[in-house]
Amino acid sequence: MHHTAKCHTPPSHLLACPKCQADTHSGFEPEQQRCQNCSEHYFDLAGMPCWFDTGIRQHAVWQNLYANMLERGETNLAQSQALLNDKTQLASTQARLHRLCAGNQAMLAALNTLLAGAGLSAIKHAEYADHDASHMLQYYELLLRDWAWPATEALDADSETNHVIGRNTVDENRAELNRIAVALKATGKGLGDTWVIGAGAGRLSVDMHMQLGASHTIALDANLLLITAAHRLVTQNIAWQLPELNSRPQHGFATHHVWSLPYRPWPNYTTPREHLQNWYAMAGNAWQPPLKPGCFDSVVTPWFMDVNGREPAALIAQVQKYLKPGGLWLNTGPLLYSASLNDAQKLSHDEIIELLVLAGFEVVYQNIETSAYLNSPLNAQQRTEQIWTFAAVAPLANATHPVQTHLLPAHPLPTQPPAWVLLPHLPIPINITFNTQGNAVLEQLAAKVDGVNSLNSIAEVMRANLGPEKDALEIVRNAFVEYLLV
Ligand SMILES: C[S@@+](CC[C@H](N)C(=O)[O-])C[C@H]1O[C@@H](n2cnc3c(N)ncnc32)[C@H](O)[C@@H]1O
Numbered sequence: 001m002h003h004t005a006k007c008h009t010p011p012s013h014l015l016a017c018p019k020c021q022a023d024t025h026s027g028f029e030p031e032q033q034r035c036q037n038c039s040e041h042y043f044d045l046a047g048m049p050c051w052f053d054t055g056i057r058q059h060a061v062w063q064n065l066y067a068n069m070l071e072r073g074e075t076n077l078a079q080s081q082a083l084l085n086d087k088t089q090l091a092s093t094q095a096r097l098h099r100l101c102a103g104n105q106a107m108l109a110a111l112n113t114l115l116a117g118a119g120l121s122a123i124k125h126a127e128y129a130d131h132d133a134s135h136m137l138q139y140y141e142l143l144l145r146d147w148a149w150p151a152t153e154a155l156d157a158d159s160e161t162n163h164v165i166g167r168n169t170v171d172e173n174r175a176e177l178n179r180i181a182v183a184l185k186a187t188g189k190g191l192g193d194t195w196v197i198g199a200g201a202g203r204l205s206v207d208m209h210m211q212l213g214a215s216h217t218i219a220l221d222a223n224l225l226l227i228t229a230a231h232r233l234v235t236q237n238i239a240w241q242l243p244e245l246n247s248r249p250q251h252g253f254a255t256h257h258v259w260s261l262p263y264r265p266w267p268n269y270t271t272p273r274e275h276l277q278n279w280y281a282m283a284g285n286a287w288q289p290p291l292k293p294g295c296f297d298s299v300v301t302p303w304f305m306d307v308n309g310r311e312p313a314a315l316i317a318q319v320q321k322y323l324k325p326g327g328l329w330l331n332t333g334p335l336l337y338s339a340s341l342n343d344a345q346k347l348s349h350d351e352i353i354e355l356l357v358l359a360g361f362e363v364v365y366q367n368i369e370t371s372a373y374l375n376s377p378l379n380a381q382q383r384t385e386q387i388w389t390f391a392a393v394a395p396l397a398n399a400t401h402p403v404q405t406h407l408l409p410a411h412p413l414p415t416q417p418p419a420w421v422l423l424p425h426l427p428i429p430i431n432i433t434f435n436t437q438g439n440a441v442l443e444q445l446a447a448k449v450d451g452v453n454s455l456n457s458i459a460e461v462m463r464a465n466l467g468p469e470k471d472a473l474e475i476v477r478n479a480f481v482e483y484l485l486v
Pocket of ligand 1: 139220223284302304308
């Protein structure tokens, strides 16, 4: 695709094909951005690997998304311009509308600077016409929080209106890093090779990398805007101008300000700047990452547990799959689950801890605190969120930690299913007697239990026969629970 820069590719011992999981010894060729094993091709944007399981098709998806974003932006601009045609307004109203138009224009310019600058073209593709661009801008404020709202700039005057811009805010990035630093310290471990899942605009992953001594950090996110910006600001070290717009007036606050976003390492960074070369922005899907299972010392999930489209049990399995035995999981964020989960899936803190313990993790640290969240210097309203931080150590390959029985309920209901049902990635123990009732299909299922297979791995085999539209895991799990276990 666009080879404007050499690809900033993580070391091969951390990489695997996102589609077929072949590693660099069995067909995946990171330098060529292709996989000999499954014949898939991948691409980069300005040297950032964009390695989705959808392969090269993701490039067209993003071209289309970019075109949709531009269209939305142009519609917004046209709407604010149309209001200026009304000749019955106060001169000061007109002046405000002019500023709003300028803001909308600046927003479009910022998008183009970032995405065209990364080598992407805005092209509509009919097959992706139903892809909605709104979710791309849903996390726009994270860019501002991560890179634009340092407390010292907040009280500058707006150049046009000469109004004071807003108020001082606390540095949320520093508070976030501190929460992770305290959790890490409690474990007595180092970060080593680290995967940050859903890294967003990237700030925490960079701060951790530089301040807390990771050897390599992979900051992976699926959001085109956020991860491209992270790559631009950190790896390419190119500044960016990002406007913030508040269409509703607040007294003493500017409605529009253009922030400049250079990446400024904190003055007290202890690590030389060259260490940034071992930090990698990657675009990809957390559920099919371009990464090699079992080779990360640490996995970090900041503000990700509740908004990844799947339930916590699936995240536990995914983290365990990519960690080394005895590796470290650092989680931080609230439990503000997205609407895609049903009430049974919106697990509480205690329920997640129970599952972690059943999966063999050792929970070594937990903390709950209320903290400022996305508080812009341009906004009089303030928001807080309850943040849960934990550190948990993954089980070793052949032995688990002593089970933390004090973290489990003293008397679980007799109806509670076994751990391998609750967590379908766990192996099914071999010493269970199944009631196959002379049924050939049930016998076939029971025969797969060998002390290694899990409900997930059995479902994986069945999926080929059942077809993609059926939920293989649900069918296999129900067969075990409803028939084989009774
Ligand atoms: C609430 S944001 C948090 C971002 C960042 N960690 C922070 O604290 O600012 C959640 C992030 O997860 C990303 N995300 C959600 N599902 C994902 C997936 N399947 N693969 C990769 N990233 C995903 C979103 O794009 C978004 O950037």
